[in-house]
Amino acid sequence: MLNKMALMRHFFHTEEKKMLKRLLDEMKAGTKKQISVSAENLPVTLIKGEYPGKTVLISAGMHSGEYPGVPALGNICRQMDPQKMHGSVIAFHCLNISGLYAHSDALFPEDGGNLNRCFPGDENGTVSQRIAAFMTKEVLPHADFIIDLHSGGLGEPLTPCLFYPVQKSVKEESLNIAASLTLPYLLPSESRVGMFSYAANVMHIPGLLLERGYSGICEETWIREYEEDLRRALSALNVIAYEYKTMPQHLFEKVIYMEFEEQGIWQCRIHAEDEVRKGDLLGIVYDLFGNPVHEYRSDYDGIVMYHRGGITARTGDLLTAVALKKEE
Ligand SMILES: [Zn+2]
Incomplete structure (x- = not known):
């Protein structure tokens, strides 16, 4: 028997299922929309370009103490002009809001869950499992490319780098976009339980997980560098026009x-x-x-x-x- 909460969740879930896809389809070309989705009210900006093209999912704040991606994504969404854009951007500004406001390094305070180990998730599970299930079912299938913004953790110094998927069907396309970025070290991801890695290595959707900044601080330069990387990636994906020079990179296996x-x-x-x-x-x-x-x-x-x-x-x-x- 469904109790009242489960019934409510089921109801919201069914509504949301229609909502994100329907909103994308029904949005007028050349417009932007800010909405909240899922039972956790995740903040999302939908940007639908004037011209047809790829749908790019960009996410930040999955690990709540990895800050630079959150303001960088907000700034990019504000700056983008949908009337000059091809395709769409689905921007998830912060995937772990409760962790963000609890000053949690990475995990969800409610269940101790690490969202990047939860995929494909469980819609009847705890909060991190439910968000993973929501992303797996309602969001990832609509994406042609995924960019997930991370950082080193608290007390975890990190040199800027990125992870690319090892899955053959998407490796080359992912590396083609990686080549546009300023991140110098390209590392393989064999995981199948993170969001980008599940999408790439299991669902065959190309993507990258970017790493910049660390230790629960948010240097202005890290934000600017992430903005630059997002512009480069969106240009390489033919979503926006932006000129850049490629930088030296090192590919590791x-x-x-x-x-x-x-x-x-x-x-x-x-x-x-x-x-x-x-x-x-x-x-x-x-x-x-x-x-x-x-x-x-x-x-x-x-x-x-x-x-x-x-x-x-x-x-x-x-x-x-x-x-x-x-x-x-
Ligand atoms: Zn992370």
Whole structure:
């Protein structure tokens, strides 16, 4: 039997299902609209270009402490002129609003869910699972290309980089758009449970996950650089006209994720974008008395993309992500 809440949710869900697709179809060409969708009232800007073209989904704030994407996307939506545009933009300004206002680093405070591990989601599950299910069913199928804006986490220094899908059917198209961006490091994503990665590696929709900025702060330069990347991507997708010069980039085929094996005080010896060689000291975990517990060394030659920078180490937490140099 459906209880009242489930019935309400079912009702809203059915309404929304018609709503986003119907709104897109019914919108007059050359116009913009700001709406709230899903039971969580996610803020969305729909921009329908004057001329036909691709539908691009751009999202930010999936991890609530990864700030630069949120203002960058808002600024771009405000600046875009739909009368000069081809195709449509569906902009999800902030996918984790409760986390944003709770100052949560990444997770939903209601259920501890990491939205980028929840796909395809469950419409009868907890809030993060419901949002994933909503995106999977109501939004992703309408997108021709997906751009998801992220950053390093709290106490997690990061060098600007992006993830492209490994799925053969969409890899080349995704990399073609990646080539337009200012992000220098291109990393493979094999995941199938994140939004962009589920869309690409399972649903065969090309896309990219961009990473810029870190540590729960929001430098003006990071916002401007994300705006520049969005303009470049939309130009490469033939949605807007914008001229740019391509930048040098490095394509990697493999990333190694090292994790902590114990809890303790982490004294880090690396920085984002450092080149490390096999055997190099990455840092030492101490106990609370200051006794050394574990010396971590690199098993590979590569470049540090991001790493735990703050002093807290917890078992299973990410220590560093290292992009591997090709074997010579
Ligand atoms: Zn993230």
